[in-house]
Amino acid sequence: MPAPKNTVRRPLLVASAVLLSTALTSPVALAAPKPSTSPSATPPAKMSTVGGARLGQPGTQVNLAGGVPVLPKGLSGRSWIVADAESGDVLAAHNAHWRLAPASTLKMLFADTLLPKWPKTTEHKVEPSDMAGIGSGSSMVGIKEDETYSVHDLWLGVFLRSGNDAVHVLSAMNGGVKNTVDEMNAHAEELQALDTHVVSPDGYDAPEQVSSAYDLTLFARSGMQKKDFREYCSTVSAKFPGETKKNKKGKKVRGSFEIQNTNRLLAGDYDVPVYQGIAGVKNGNTTNAGATFTGVAERDGKVLLVTVMNPRTNESNEVYKETAKLFDWGFEAAGKVEPVGELVPPRSAAEAQPGPSASAGEAGGSGDGAAGGGAKPVASAASGGGADGAGVALGIAGGVVALLAGGAFLVNRRWPLPDLVRRRPRP
Secondary structure (H helix, E strand, C coil), X not given: CCCCCCCCCCCCCCCHHHHCCCCCCCCCCCCCCCCCXXXXXXXXXXXXXXXXXXXXXXXXXXXXXXXXXXCCXXXXXXXXXXXXXXXXEEEEEECCXXXXXXXXXXXXXXXXXXXXXXXXXXXXXXXXXXXXXXXXXXXXXXXXXXXXXXXXXXXXHHHHHCCHHHHHHHHHHCXXXXXXXXXXXXXHHHCCCCCCECCCCCCCCCCCCEECHHHHHHHHHHHCCCHHXXXXXXXXXXXXXXXXXXXXXXXXXXXXXXXXXXXXXXXXXXXXCCCCCEEEEEEEEECCCEEEEEEEEEECCEEEEXXXXXXXXXXXXXXXXXXXXXHHHHHHHCCCCCCCEECXXXXXXXXXXXXXXXXXXXCCCCCCCCCCCCCCCCCCCCCCCCCCHHHHHCEECCXXXXXXXXXXXXXXXXXXXXXXCCCECCC
16 A cells, blocks of 8 residues: 555544444453562653653653643653654653553554564464463463464454463564564664663563653554554454364364453443544553553544553553543644654654754664663664664555655654554454
């Protein structure tokens, strides 16, 4: 599918009918054993300044002025960010670069790194070794050994049920967990997500595995450039292959069962309505990370990204409630509030941009990504590398965004989101 013209933005269908949703049962438990170290109680005094100096300051950063709505009350997240998905403007942030455990939101980076590798129709028979190393208490979609699954099935398991079993099978197809982790770390560096250090590809709690609200938002923004990523993360429910069994006649048959998306703003719950305009992206919950969530939504031609990490209240679905509040604020504030920073482009795109307009890339210059708080620095990777370089970072609908000016980043840093979809019932 070709990249859209800069001057045309395909309208997004908004209908009240899509707001009707059946309450879901509680998602599969994502809890992990208590890690050996706990996150710090307060953000470090000095954090990364990628995207702007204010984003490296602890506390809330916002430019309140006449006509700008005040931020919502009751926000308890350790870290959060509200950004324009297309221009990259950060409208407001709170401890944006605080390096915290990411939980399954790290699967956004996993998907952005590996999605281009195989056609949907590629099939794989699961071997026992594929499932080795899955953490105790992991969320699972229900993959069985010696059964064959398509890549399409596996990605549904990753996005809808946050299945660590699906992640490990795809990692095995990609040369193993270690190779996948190396590629994810390299791709994070290509995206200038320098707060991130991947240890486990599924986001399961692991010593020294960290990311930040800023980096998770970069992963979502990059992922949403890909048609398959957009479709998977917006799917509410789907059929997943079951286990092959013999029927009463002794014939082998293989049925299927329904899986539902655990993103409550997309699927709804008893205390959280479907958010109007929601189109993804990914949730997570572990012992170390608490609840984490990155969402994307569109309203009146504006597309916003919101990430919330680890709300400190114990109320049900609090991470979704706070995300919804920040979306509401962002849509009301968009066009009125002066940004406090920006989402930087991928390293290769920034380096290709000549002259003063390269400032977005320069904001993420080397050295700025060093973490505070004693966390281990991100392992170095080859400059301009990543799993698939700029092709992964800028891939869209299986291809590459048509860059202007001989490879420069899109005008005004805009990343159009073609065919943004929401609440797809099933593929």
